[in-house]
Amino acid sequence: MWIPTAESNVGCRVDEVLGGVNVTAVGRSNDIEGSLTIDGTTATIDASVQVETIRSDDTRRDNAVRTQISDTENFPIATVATTEPIDFGAHPRTGRTGHHDRRRATDAEGCHPEG
Numbered sequence: 001m002w003i004p005t006a007e008s009n010v011g012c013r014v015d016e017v018l019g020g021v022n023v024t025a026v027g028r029s030n031d032i033e034g035s036l037t038i039d040g041t042t043a044t045i046d047a048s049v050q051v052e053t054i055r056s057d058d059t060r061r062d063n064a065v066r067t068q069i070s071d072t073e074n075f076p077i078a079t080v081a082t083t084e085p086i087d088f089g090a091h092p093r094t095g096r097t098g099h100h101d102r103r104r105a106t107d108a109e110g111c112h113p114e115g
Contacts, residue, residue, distance in 0.1 A: 004032040010049050010080075014065075025061055027054040034080075042085035048077050 012027045034047025052072045055062055066072045 002036040002038075004030075004034065004047070006030060008032055010047070010054075012054055025056050025058075027056040027062070027065070029053040029055065039085070041088050043088070044082045044085050046079075046081045048079045051076060051078050 007030070009028045009030045010032050014025045014027075016023055016025055029049050031050045031053040032047055033049075034045065036043060036045045036047070051070050052066050054065065056065075070078075
């Protein structure tokens with residue numbers, strides 16, 4: 001079982017248009033609670049983050065996310081949880097698994113666990 005530490009972080013990517021230019025904004029936070037459990041060839045996650053602690057490279061964007069997009073006053077926590085175990089198909093140390101992109105949508109539209 002993996003438990004987040006102060007060095008752990010969660011990320012959020014949001015596509016936006018600024019001045020007619022498509023950009024992908026990236027925000028990160030290390031204020032994470034929860035766990036990731038690997039059991040043989042499957043994994044489950046149950047984690048949460050305080051949304052107001054997610055920071056990008058632009059404080060104006062951060063303020064807009066907190067007040068206009070995420071409404072952190074009423075919805076301060078984003079939760080990511082698997083509804084069923086993710087099966088990697090082979091044991092990571094002994095089998096050849098290839099690349100698996102197993103992102104799960106969260107309640108925050110446009111935000112996904114980093115994969």
